Amino acid sequence: SYVLTQPPSVSVAPGKTARVTCGGNNIGGKSVHWYQQKPGQAPVLVIYYDSDRPSGIPERFSGSNSGNTAALTISRVEAGDEADYYCQVWDGVSDHYVFGTGTKVTVL
């Protein structure tokens, strides 16, 4: 089955840029979606189709996808961005909904 690999943690100072990666075999050929989950809360969609933002999501959140790596970039990081972030794809070959392992973003 298709596997998505994320770093367990990323630390970033306020005002700096955080980059969360999501690795998968030829992931550039798939559409990648990203979710933010704060402690005790439900996930929230922050990026869909690699780089589109739902309404209400700040422009500081952006996404990219190429080759074997997709990435979520958070610019001008704020304390409120501290959360777990999950990537997700739909693998049409196996008809599986696949989530990444999750990355905890810590704001120093």
Add this chain to the structure above:
Amino acid sequence: EVLLVESGGGLIQPGGSLRLSCAASGFTVSSNYMSWVRQAPGKGLECVSVIYTGDSTHYADSVKGRFTISRDNSKNTLSLEMNSLRAEDTAVYYCARVRWSGSFYFDYWGQGTLVTVSS
């Protein structure tokens, strides 16, 4: 405003059954793809089941044959019937709307309901 509210979670013994419900507002369940996604304590997300328009369904291998997803169009609700529950089914269960345009993703989520399988 789209709102999803789950109910029905609780403590259940191994081998038991439980039915989760999700009340939707702000959109029509019958004309959307809907899903259940779970998260075991301290773990990541797992899509358990999806129901498509036309009522075709998808199940994760881990629950196939034990869980059944359905919807009640008259009440605008989604349900998950869970049988033969195991300790590894312990998780927060989220109801989520599924969107499609070449790929599937989950655009709105409920607050979740906790299912604990333990003797």
